[in-house]
Amino acid sequence: MPPSPLRAAVLGLLVACAALGFLASLEDALAGYDARQARAGPPLSWRFGRAPVAALEACLAAARPHLPPGGVVAFAGPAEPRGDAFLRWRWASYFLPERDVVRWGSAAAARATHVVACRRALGGDPRLAEVARLPAGRLYRIRTAETAR
Amino acid sequence: MSVLLLALLLLAVGGRFAGVLAGPRDGRAQRLVLSWVAGLLALYLVEMACDLAGLRWSRWSLGLGLLAVALAAHRFLPRPREAPALASDLGWGDAVGLAALAAFALFAPTLWVTTPDWAYHWGLKGQRFFLAGGIDYELLTRPWSASLHPDYPNLLPGLYAATALLAGRFAAAPQMLWSVLFCAALLAAARELLRAEGVDRAARQAVTALLALLVCGFALRQLAAGGADWPLALAFVLALAALLGARDPELDPAAERQLGLAAALAAASKIEGVALAAILVAVYAVFRGRRLRPATLARTALLPLAVALPWLVQALRHDLFLDYDAGGPSLRHTGAVAAALGETLGRLEWSGLAAAVWLPLPLLFARRARAFAVAAILQLGFYGWAYLSALSAQRFYVLSTFPRLTLHVLPAALVAAAAVWLRERPR
Numbered sequence: 001m002p003p004s005p006l007r008a009a010v011l012g013l014l015v016a017c018a019a020l021g022f023l024a025s026l027e028d029a030l031a032g033y034d035a036r037q038a039r040a041g042p043p044l045s046w047r048f049g050r051a052p053v054a055a056l057e058a059c060l061a062a063a064r065p066h067l068p069p070g071g072v073v074a075f076a077g078p079a080e081p082r083g084d085a086f087l088r089w090r091w092a093s094y095f096l097p098e099r100d101v102v103r104w105g106s107a108a109a110a111r112a113t114h115v116v117a118c119r120r121a122l123g124g125d126p127r128l129a130e131v132a133r134l135p136a137g138r139l140y141r142i143r144t145a146e147t148a149r
Numbered sequence: 150m151s152v153l154l155l156a157l158l159l160l161a162v163g164g165r166f167a168g169v170l171a172g173p174r175d176g177r178a179q180r181l182v183l184s185w186v187a188g189l190l191a192l193y194l195v196e197m198a199c200d201l202a203g204l205r206w207s208r209w210s211l212g213l214g215l216l217a218v219a220l221a222a223h224r225f226l227p228r229p230r231e232a233p234a235l236a237s238d239l240g241w242g243d244a245v246g247l248a249a250l251a252a253f254a255l256f257a258p259t260l261w262v263t264t265p266d267w268a269y270h271w272g273l274k275g276q277r278f279f280l281a282g283g284i285d286y287e288l289l290t291r292p293w294s295a296s297l298h299p300d301y302p303n304l305l306p307g308l309y310a311a312t313a314l315l316a317g318r319f320a321a322a323p324q325m326l327w328s329v330l331f332c333a334a335l336l337a338a339a340r341e342l343l344r345a346e347g348v349d350r351a352a353r354q355a356v357t358a359l360l361a362l363l364v365c366g367f368a369l370r371q372l373a374a375g376g377a378d379w380p381l382a383l384a385f386v387l388a389l390a391a392l393l394g395a396r397d398p399e400l401d402p403a404a405e406r407q408l409g410l411a412a413a414l415a416a417a418s419k420i421e422g423v424a425l426a427a428i429l430v431a432v433y434a435v436f437r438g439r440r441l442r443p444a445t446l447a448r449t450a451l452l453p454l455a456v457a458l459p460w461l462v463q464a465l466r467h468d469l470f471l472d473y474d475a476g477g478p479s480l481r482h483t484g485a486v487a488a489a490l491g492e493t494l495g496r497l498e499w500s501g502l503a504a505a506v507w508l509p510l511p512l513l514f515a516r517r518a519r520a521f522a523v524a525a526i527l528q529l530g531f532y533g534w535a536y537l538s539a540l541s542a543q544r545f546y547v548l549s550t551f552p553r554l555t556l557h558v559l560p561a562a563l564v565a566a567a568a569v570w571l572r573e574r575p576r
Binding site for chain 1: 272273280293296349359365369571
C-alpha cells in the first residue's frame with residue numbers, strides 16, 4: 001500500500017523543521033566557537049575554550065610545578081560575586097585532578113598546605129607566604145604554627 | 150585513537166553475546182550495537198570485580214579480565230546465527246543522519262559542545278580513577294566531594310579511565326568520541342527497530358533523518374558531549390523491542406534479553422538509570438502478565454542486578470549516598486517545581502519539536518506502545534519526585550537538569566510513535 005500524501009507531507013514538514021533547527025544549532029555552535037576567546041560571562045555559562053576557562057587553566061597549570069605531590073590545595077577565585085565561587089572551584093578541581101582542591105575560606109581549607117589564587121590577591125593575609133607569581137594569580141604557602149615561628 | 154581501539158576491543162569481547170542477544174529479525178547493525186553494549190558492560194563488570202577484589206586497574210588487569218569474559222562467552226554461549234539477508238535499504242535519510250552525526254563528531258573533540266558536567270564530575274572522576282588505578286573512594290568520601298555525585302554508578306568514569314590507561318595519559322578531547330559512539334548506536338538501534346517493526350522504507354528514511362537531526366542538533370545546542378545521558382537514551386531505545394511486543398502472544402526471547410541488556414546499561418550509567426532499569430523490568434513484567442514465566446523474568450533481571458549489586462554494595466560500604474537520596478518528596482515544593490518545569494518546557498530547543506516530550510501521553514492510547522508510554526511516564530515521574538525531594542534551589546535544579554534529561558525519553562518516544570503509527574503490517 002503506497003504511503004498517503006498526507007503522511008508524506010507531515011513527515012516532510014517534521015524533517016524540514018528538524019533540519020532548520022539542526023542548522024541553527026550548528027550555526028550557533030560555529031559562531032560561538034569562533035568567538036570563544038572574546039566571550040567572558042559568569043561561570044554558569046563557561047565552556048571549554050572560553051577566555052575565563054583558558055585563563056583559569058593557565059593559572060593552575062603554572063601553579064602545578066610548585067605544589068608538593070598529593071595533599072590538599074585551596075583555591076581562591078575572585079571574591080565577587082560570591083555566588084560564582086562554587087562553580088569556579090569545580091572548574092579549578094578539574095584542572096588540578098591530581099590534587100584535592102578545596103575552597104579557600106571553607107572549613108576544609110584548614111587541611112590545605114597551599115592556596116592558588118587566580119584573579120585574586122591575598123597578599124595582606126598574614127597566614128600566607130607568597131611562593132610564586134602565576135598568570136593572573138599568585139601561589140601562597142599557608143604558614144603553620146611551626147613555619148611562622 | 151585509543152577510543153576507537155577500545156571501542157573495537159569491546160565490540161570483539163561482546164561479539165559472542167550477539168548469539169543470545171540478537172533475534173532472527175535483527176540485522177547486522179543491530180548486532181553490532183548489541184555486541185558493543187555487551188562489551189561495555191563486560192568492561193564495567195571487570196572493573197567492578199577488580200574494585201571488589203582490591204586489584205588495581207591497569208592494562209593488564211582489565212585486559213585479562215576482558216579476555217576471560219571473551220573466552221567464557223566463546224566456551225558457553227552459542228555461535229551467533231547469521232544475520233538475516235536483508236536487502237540494503239540505505240537512502241537519503243541515512244545520508245542526512247550520517248551528515249548530522251559527522252557534524253557532532255567533528256565538534257565534540259573541540260570540547261566546545263562539552264557539558265560543564267564533564268568538568269564538575271564525569272571528567273574529573275575519569276581522571277581521578279585513571280590516576281588512582283580504580284574507583285577513588287578517598288576522593289568520593291571527602292566531606293567536600295558531595296558535588297561530585299559520589300553515589301553514581303561508574304560506567305562512564307570507568308570507560309574514560311580505561312581509555313586513558315590504554316593511551317597512557319588522560320586527554321579530554323578524544324574522550325568526547327564516546328558520546329558520538331553512543332549517539333551513533335542510538336540512531337542505528339532506532340533504525341533497526343523501525344525495520345523490524347515493519348515501518349515502510351520511505352517512512353523509515355524520514356524518521357531516521359528526523360531523529361538524527363533532532364538528536365545531533367540537541368547535542369550541539371545543549372552541550373551533550375561527555376555527559377552520561379547518552380547511555381540512558383540508548384537504553385530506552387534498546388528496550389523498545391520488548392516493550393512494544395510485551396502483549397504479543399509470542400515474543401522472541403532475544404527481545405527480553407535486549408530489555409535486560411538495556412536495563413543493565415541504564416543501571417551502570419547514572420542513578421536515574423537505576424530507576425529506569427527497575428521501571429523497564431517492572432513495566433515489562435506487568436504488561437507481559439501471565440505470559441511471563443518466573444524463570445524468564447529472573448533471566449531478564451539477572452544482568453541489571455549483576456550490574457547494580459556491586460555498585461550498591463560499594464556505595465553502602467563507603468557510605469556514598471547523599472542526603473538528597475534519603476529524603477522523600479515534599480509537596481511544599483510543588484508550585485516551584487511546576488513553574489520551573491513549565492519554564493523549561495517553554496524554552497526547550499529540540500528544533501521546535503520539544504512537544505514530542507509529551508508523546509508518551511497519546512501513546513497510552515496505542516495498545517502496542519502502552520508499555521513504553523507507562524515506562525516513559527514513570528521515568529518522567531521519577532524526575533518529578535527527585536525535584537520535589539530536593540532540599541533547596543528547586544528552580545535552579547529543574548532549569549539546569551531537565552533539558553538534558555529529556556534526551557532519555559524523547560528519542561525513544563519518537564521511535565515508538567513511528568513504530569506504532571507508521572507500520573505497514575497491522576498486528
